[in-house]
Every structure is written in structure tokens, then in C-alpha cells.
Amino acid sequence: MNRVINDPDQVTEESLLGVLAAHPDLLARTDHPRVLRRADKGATPRVGIVTGGGSGHEPAFLGYVGPGLCDAVAIGEVFASPTAKSFHAAFQQADQGLGVACLYGNYAGDNMNVKMAVKLAAKDGLRVETVVANDDVASASAEEAQHRRGVAGEILMWKAGGARAAEGADLDAVIGAARKTIENTRSIGIGLSACTIPANGKPNFTIEPGTMEVGIGHHGEHGIAVLPVAPAREMAGIMLEKILADLEYGGENVAVLVSGLGATPLMELYLLYGHVDEMLRARNITPTHRFVGNYFTSLEMMGVSLTVTRLDGELDRLLRAPARSIGLTVAGE
């Protein structure tokens, strides 16, 4: 295992130290070692936005804390949900008296810990509403969409929710914007190689050389098909077909996010994006917001994920609003 680490069991803690050292303008520590908050809390009181999840997906989740995005983040071990106490502490950090929107991904551990944390917050008289992202089309059928995992679509959910909060909307409106975003978002990934949790020391799943796993999850969860590695053009076609089959798209504007899974060069992500852009336009769908980069990774997994969000006027406006964070910065107009 060739990794840039010290103690495999301390990777999360030690990485946080570096994040804080590198971005004091964006992130600040709190009394809770696994909770970070926005360094500059912002002048106007607004609805607080919290997210959280396992480590190993950087820049998710902590990389989306900043103006126009999230206010606080709960940080878990590599690929494991933060604790209920961490989520609870993040709620307290984000609260400015107007309630908190907890926007996170659909995983058993996160669901349980958030559920317990929301109960703890209720005892303090703090109102927390949640939206659970379930944008991964490969993780369950459309009929069982409530069982789908949350993946890179979460970024657009944070962006829209954060922008709505910055506009001064109340908690219900912020939750509404986040929910609308995720309801109009679909994602799928393709994995080309496995990844290794440092503390495990070896990969816990395999992708045979020369094959690719279509629909792979962010922790190596099995996808829907193992196929011979195809040219990027075909990968784009396979992913787009699954996404478009799941939600009626046509003659409208969309946001497109292509994320590397950790070990795929940016050059290849752009190569793939070119195909996606061309295929969408051929169907009369216009990508008006385009994001290409390592937005939501899975340690050193090779591969790519594609996310498409159907836009209306409100979502378009919210995605255009200014935001600043490690993972996503929008200059605004």
C-alpha cells in the first residue's frame, strides 16, 4: 500500500489538521474534534446548513463548508458515518436561531446517527429538518428510489440549499429548495479500480483488470454490471442512458457534474465531459451549469461519476449565486 500517511488509524485526524492549516479563511475548529464550522459566520442570521458523512470522499464533505454553502460539517471515520453526537454538535454550531437544514446522503449509518441527533437537538429546542439525497440511479430501481444512495448530487443540493438560506429564506423554503434539487438530480458512477481504506491495508473489493463496474457505489458497493473497459465515448453513453431513462429530460436546461473518483486524471474527466455535453445537446438538452473535477471521491478509486440536474428558474438562480469553499467556488454575477 503506497500511501502518503503516518499511522493508518489516524488518517482522518491528521488530515483534518492539514485542512485547518491550509484553509483558516474558510474553516474553523469547534469544541467537538469532529465538527468544523465556517470560519466567517456571516453577518445576517439565516437558516443553518449542516452536512456530514464519512471521510475519504474529499473534498466532500468538509470541502463544501463556506459562504453560500454549508455552515458546519460532521466528520466520520473513513467511509463511516459521523456519530450522533457529532451531528448534534454541528447542528448547534450552525444554528443562528432560525433552525437548521441537515442535508446528507442516504446510508444506513448516516440515517441512524442523524435520527438520533435530531432527537437530541429537539431536547434543546432546536428545530432541524432533513433532506436525504438519493440520486444514485444504479443503487435501486425507480420503484425503490427511497433506498437509493446519495452521491455527487449532494453537492448541487448543498449549493441550492445554501443559496436559498443566504437569500434569507425560512427553514421550510430552504428544505424545499434542497428537496427540489435532489428530486431533479440523477447520478451514476463507473469504477475502474478498487480502493483501500488505510486502516484495512488492502482493498475489500476487486475490479478485475480490463473490466469496469457500472453503477459502483462510493464505497465500492457493487453496481449493476461488470463490463469490459469501454472507450470514454461509450462510458458517457452508458451513464447518460441510465440517467435519462430515469427522469424525463428534454428540451430543457440542466446542470452537469462530472467527478473523478480519486485516481482518474482531470484530463480524462474533461475528455468524458466533452462526450456528455455533445450527447446532451444532440437531445436538445442544454448544460447551462458545468462542473468537471474531483468533487466527490472514493479514496484512490479510479473511475468517474456523472450527475445531471434538471433546472427550473429557481434552481438556475440558486446555482448561479455566489459561493466559496474548498470544493466549489462560484463567483456570482
Add this chain to the structure above:
Amino acid sequence: MADSISLADAAPVALDIARAVIEARDHLSEIDGATGDGDHGVNMAKGFRLVIARLEGTDFDLAKGFATIGDTLLSDIGGSMGPLYGSFFTEMADALDGRDAIDPAALLAMLSAGETAIVDLGEAAVGDKTLIDVLTPSRIAVEQAVGSGASLPATLTALRDAAATGLESTRDLVARRGRAARLGERSRGVLDAGAASCELILRTLADGLARHLA
């Protein structure tokens, strides 16, 4: 042979459980790797190492020991297993409130409370290929033993056997809960990692109590 064991005498069982989980770290992660993300053993071991650090050198009985395990897992572990086992041990500790010894009835009260906590949180049922496939039959076996007036040693044997049978039953099941649920049919043929750790915990509990009885 006595038919109960004082909570003070049973205290070392809390450490037995912690050590057993730490020792099974790689084994549990390997089972988890077949259907999950392979971190089960790592996270459990991390939590139970903290438990040992907090318990060793302090004066505690079994109830306090379980309360410490519960609080540590809830505060420091996260994942799915932090809240599930955290609530399990917290509720087992609470069920010992007002008792000073473990007898078959206390064992049943403890397991029932722990089971209820896990079912409430995880919403899993028998057959979903989760730790419930170990815990529920184990509680039922203890319930039957208590109903038939079995001795504590016989009750502990029933607990141990039911846990082992429950674990083996997960091999042929298709996962319907947790991360493995996304695998569908592909989850058949391997044990469930949560069921494996649950069996280990119950077996260590049964063996530990039996040893202090002997």
C-alpha cells in the same frame, strides 16, 4: 453451582467482550468486505480499544461496564454500528438497574431491552441478514429457557447455541438492510458482518458468565 452471579463478579465480562472484538478486528473486516465496505472490524476495534482505556484500572460492575461500552460507541464510533451497539449496551445496562446479580430473568431482561433498542433504530427484522438474525433467536432461546425454569448454566448454553445457529442462518439469506442490501442476490452465500460481531459478543458474554459460575 450457583444460579446467579453478582454484577461485581461479572464485571470482567465487559473487558472480555472488548478484547474479543479487538482480537476479531481483521476477521470481522474480512466478512464485511464480502458484502459491505470492509471497515466493520476496524471501527468496532477502535471503539472497544477506547472502552478498555476507560474501564481499566477503574472500579466498575457489569452494569457500569456495559454503560461505558454503550456511551463510548455512541460518542466515538459512528457508522451504523456505533448507534446500534451503543444503544444495545446502554439499554442492557439500564435493564440491570435495581438488580445486583445476573440470573436467567436478568439475562432475559437485558437482552430484550437491547433487542428493542436495535429494532427501533435499525428497523430490521429476522430474515433481513443483519445482526437481528442472531439477536432475536438468542433472546427467544433465553426466553424459552426462563419459561421452562432452566438453570443459569443451561440458559447460557441455550444463548450460545442460538447465537451460533443464528449467525449460520445469515449465510443463505439475501440482505435487505444496510449497505449489503444493494447487492441483492449477490449477498447470498456469505455471513453478515454485523451478525458475526453480534454472535461474538453474545458468545463471549455467555462464556464469560459461565466461567465465573464454575
